[in-house]
Amino acid sequence: MTETMRAVVIDAPGAPEVLRLRTVPVPVVEPGGVRIRVMAFGLNRSELHFRSGVAFSGTFPRIPGIEATGVVESAPGGEFAPGTQVMTMMGGMGRSTDGGYAEMVVVPASQVIPFVSALPWSTLGAVPEMLQTAYGSLTVGLEATDGSSLLIRGGTSSVGLAAAVLAKRRGMTVIATTRSEARLPLLARIGVDYPIVDTGEVAATVRQIIGAGADGAIELVGVNVMRDTLRATRQGGTVCFTGMLSDSWTIPEFYPMDWLPNGVRLTAYSGEAQGLPASVLQDYLDAVATGDAVVPIGREYRIDDIVQAHRDLESNAVGGKAVVVLV
Template sequence: MTDTMRAIVLDAPGPPDALTIRELPVPTPAAGWVLIEVKAFGLNRSELHTRQGLASGVTFPRVLGIEAAGVVAQCPGGEFPVGHQVVTMMGGMGRTFDGGYAEYTCVPASQVIPFASDLEWSTLGAVPEMLQTAYGSLTVGLDSRPGQSILIRGGTSSVGMAAAVLAKQRNMTVLSTTRRANKLAALTDVGVDHVLIDDGNVARQVRDILPAGV
């Protein structure tokens, strides 16, 4: 492992060219922290807000990025084996400490999630925050239960598709909307029970299927 890394740094809020690629020292993890070699990271509206100066609690200069996927490079506390696939997200990443827009990121072990997958890193990099958004909405946000029904607007978005899969795993009846009829198969393939073509009157379509609503 080298002593330096490339990272995308924001010195202060500004236009897109305020983001600059620089060589920085590779962070040294303390006990309870994990150094991750970043293989991929997702882009989120949160980072746009940070660049535009709309996010609170951000200190500068800062390496942005609220999520990352990669492998464990160093773990002085022994929580995870070196080389193991992991993802991390949120918890101050890219706000109060440097985030995933770099070749390495150092995060608390408590926000590292191990996994094993043969998927390409370009796919895995898009998963953490997207999946957490869908899962958190179903659990913390809605407290959804087996046997209930749910209407997912924007069903063919990544969050919408993930929410449908997770809802079916919870034995829920899933209704999803799309504006395009050629997306119907994509939704039924992930288990959606009822695909609604958004014609501006989704409520009527829902009532036709579930008179009591979702």
Template structure:
């Protein structure tokens, strides 16, 4: 094992160019921790917000990255064997301690899942946070059941496409939105039964075409479309606010009595380590390998292309999950 590693370090907030590739010492694990040789990681919008200085609790310099996949190099407590293929997410990664934008990372063993697969690293790098967010939103927050009508607002996001596939496998009837009509087949390939081209006001159309509306709505666009998403339902219903692709965090002049229809519940999902560890990682990886769970990898970058990767995320030009290879 080398004494040093490559890492993308941020010393102060700003644009993509503030991510600097540096040589750093390989971190050393203590009992209860795992040293992972990172093979790949996915990019997440929360990392974009942190890079922009919108995470006030994050101190710089910092190695960002809330997820990673790779192999175990050391586990002093014996929780894992050297060479185990593992994934890790959240738990302070890239925020309170250095995260996945590097060739090695040390994380608590309690936030690591091992699994077996022959999938390539480019695919595996897209999975942990995306699947954790989709799974937790559907089953913890929305309490999805077979036969439910699920509308995914922001269907062409990586989480949206994963959620469509998972929900379809679970027996739900899936509707998904896109702003571009030419993406309809992509959403249908992921499991959508219905596709709604989104002009920002689709509630009347959804209720008319879908016999009254959806039972559950997964809101991935954010506050800009939340009011309309609440109106896409038939009672009783649940709407889960999970994503903020629209980059707007708060609602101006929010009036609950005007916004929330009778008998429609509004919740959110902000998953953590417990949700990741409760997720059936092996089953989901097997579903991906079997072609039963569609994963849309957008673009794959190398670690020394991290600036370009962040620019692609900021510009929404990847067409799926952005993955970075570290070696």
């Protein structure tokens, strides 16, 4: 008799209602792969892009989800012992292979990160993609130095909040934006030095705070505001394009001499599981456990509520990381 599990399946792109909770066969795992029993998974804006059909890659039908947190059920190659706590992300999950919106997922052992923590699964499930993207943006995208200044454009997004937490642990001065004045206290609570309301133009405000401009900036809103973000950054500084909350991805008729201020560098970051060292993950979780760092969770859901979760994510009603708990 075939073993089954519950999973969310998308047969074809569309509105949140195309997310269907079904009973499907448990995925088969072969040597080199790891089958993970999913305890929780985070929701990401790229999953909205895939679900709605505007993503650049992916096939249907598909179990979506670019990340998952849980325990190893089976690793035929012996890479991990059963019961090991692990996280996984990216690598085609939820696009070219079935992803984390399920009770079990199979991924290559190379994209599995082990950890040890007594934190609740709801907290752990919010971490992988959020932390990997924030950490990679700071270290690879910006090559940020301790004590430098940082502008986070889109600060109340899950990645923006995580980046602020990581930056403050490195003694950085953080300016972070939100479109809603009501969310300024959220930024202040996680340690942002200068929470500001984003009117579409913040360069002048940033330069009032830091005369020469920020040493680095993480762009999470999109290309519709990136020109202003570049002008909020000092000569010799760097802007890392990481996200597009506004769904503005490309620049028509891009003219570098007009877009790029003298000496301001523009990079991008879109990482994989290998971009998050196990030691960095463990340090972050340990810091959360001792109260020295926070996981900015916006809302928690059950897998039965996946349609509503996508509606909330689409309407920007979450205010932090949305996480689905299966236990």
